[in-house]
Amino acid sequence: MEPMMMSLPTRALCVAFAAAALLGVPAAATAQDEHPQYHFYAAADFGVDPTQVTFTEDIAPILERSCVQCHHVGGAAPMAFSSYQQVRRYAQRIRDKTAIRDRMGAMPPWYAEKDIGIQHYLQDPSLSDEELALIQAWVDNGAPEGDPADLTAQLDVVGEVGWSIEPDLIVESGEILLEGGAPDWWGEIEPIAIPLQQDRYVKSLEIREINDVPREGTGRETVGGLWIVHHLIYRTEIPGGSLGDIVSWPVHEVGRNPDFFDEDAAPLLKVGSQIASESAHLHSTGVDTRARLQFGFEFYPEDYEPEYRRAGLALGDGLNISVVPLQDNQELHAYEVLEQHTKIISFEPHLHAQGDRMCLEAIWDDMIETLSCVGYDHNWVRTYSFADNYEPLLPKGTILHIIGYMDNTVDNFNVPDPRNWQGSGNRSITNMFIDLGMRVAMTDEQFVEAMVERREAFDVGPNDHIIGCPLCLAGIPLLEEEPAGEAER
Numbered sequence: 001m002e003p004m005m006m007s008l009p010t011r012a013l014c015v016a017f018a019a020a021a022l023l024g025v026p027a028a029a030t031a032q033d034e035h036p037q038y039h040f041y042a043a044a045d046f047g048v049d050p051t052q053v054t055f056t057e058d059i060a061p062i063l064e065r066s067c068v069q070c071h072h073v074g075g076a077a078p079m080a081f082s083s084y085q086q087v088r089r090y091a092q093r094i095r096d097k098t099a100i101r102d103r104m105g106a107m108p109p110w111y112a113e114k115d116i117g118i119q120h121y122l123q124d125p126s127l128s129d130e131e132l133a134l135i136q137a138w139v140d141n142g143a144p145e146g147d148p149a150d151l152t153a154q155l156d157v158v159g160e161v162g163w164s165i166e167p168d169l170i171v172e173s174g175e176i177l178l179e180g181g182a183p184d185w186w187g188e189i190e191p192i193a194i195p196l197q198q199d200r201y202v203k204s205l206e207i208r209e210i211n212d213v214p215r216e217g218t219g220r221e222t223v224g225g226l227w228i229v230h231h232l233i234y235r236t237e238i239p240g241g242s243l244g245d246i247v248s249w250p251v252h253e254v255g256r257n258p259d260f261f262d263e264d265a266a267p268l269l270k271v272g273s274q275i276a277s278e279s280a281h282l283h284s285t286g287v288d289t290r291a292r293l294q295f296g297f298e299f300y301p302e303d304y305e306p307e308y309r310r311a312g313l314a315l316g317d318g319l320n321i322s323v324v325p326l327q328d329n330q331e332l333h334a335y336e337v338l339e340q341h342t343k344i345i346s347f348e349p350h351l352h353a354q355g356d357r358m359c360l361e362a363i364w365d366d367m368i369e370t371l372s373c374v375g376y377d378h379n380w381v382r383t384y385s386f387a388d389n390y391e392p393l394l395p396k397g398t399i400l401h402i403i404g405y406m407d408n409t410v411d412n413f414n415v416p417d418p419r420n421w422q423g424s425g426n427r428s429i430t431n432m433f434i435d436l437g438m439r440v441a442m443t444d445e446q447f448v449e450a451m452v453e454r455r456e457a458f459d460v461g462p463n464d465h466i467i468g469c470p471l472c473l474a475g476i477p478l479l480e481e482e483p484a485g486e487a488e489r
Helices: 029-033 055-066 084-089 089-102 129-140 444-458
Strands: 168-172 176-178 185-187 202-212 229-237 274-282 289-299 329-337 341-344 354-365 369-377 399-408 439-442
Touching: 055 084, 084 089, 084 168, 089 129, 229 289, 341 444, 439 444
Parallel strands: none
Antiparallel strands: 168 289, 176 289, 185 274, 202 289, 229 274, 329 399, 341 439, 354 369, 354 399
């Protein structure tokens, strides 16, 4: 099954409050009635006087943390949030786009639902209830600036968006040219040499597209108007080497955030390796575009050695997909029985244009527990890496269950014509249903040890509960102690 091939040229990429979804901004009450997924809060519920909320003291710090990485002059977003005057112009749109929060069209583009499952992820830019309340109170009170002398947040970012990780090595593809108006293209890019002096284990990986598309004044500030590489499936290999030298890496797709590998099961990048593509999909921006891909690798220390093995990926169903016309909340289901103890590193829903939501469940004995539910927006392929000590620890025999929710109605702005039935396929208007999240496999001893460490980290009591660890509060047997005198032999 091949991941998303996105060809929606009118949707926003890296647009932290973009104009694509909402052309008119309804009043808060109207929006709440028409879109029950909106989240509106009262500042007073958080002990804040709504009339005292100002841009300089309350709103600017939120923008600095979650927005200006894209919303700056020369950045990927279609408008800059570098000053009060610039932000004030979009105040009502900011209120509505942030209030959507965990559904398509929401900004910032992070859709993990906050009322179910694990709530701790790496590099989570989402807004808290209190932050939403501050934004809403500020807008409803006329968006006052406050005292400019109180502004401490750094909003005036210059140049292109930087790396979200701290790469130790950056390699770049050759130039990729796609003419304006050209049809979608599938094929392979030229191999990319990796200049390594010694084998290194990879801690994190981020991929960026650098191109010559003008960021302002073109009317093309959308997903299809800014980027041409809509997905890249690739591996690293040593030319002429063995199968054991081949490493598969997470798929690069439009809107993707960095990937973080488990600290005990990192993949190895070998000397002499090159990046070799397995499937690339290009989509025209509407103007002649020259682009390059940059791969940023962050390494673990030189003396690092992994403890666990990487496990299989891609739980899903590519055959039994049927999405009928003009109906939302259509469910898809897929199951997998874990044949080995497993730690889940990340959850990565992969759907297509009709996709609205996906949940991950663990079924153990008579217990069914939701690990994560996230909204889905076909403009943003997000991977949700669980924070340290929050990765699910699941014993062998656990059944993993994913549930996909499809919206094939006029309310889904990603669907060109919801009157059509859709099945499985590679195009955006057809569908895929996969969890591409990463996992690691564990031995009995490693699994017991990890559960003991989890209990100690949370200092749990007999009535506590750890989401995603069904055996953590059971009577965990200690590892068999070495017989007396054995160490002396």
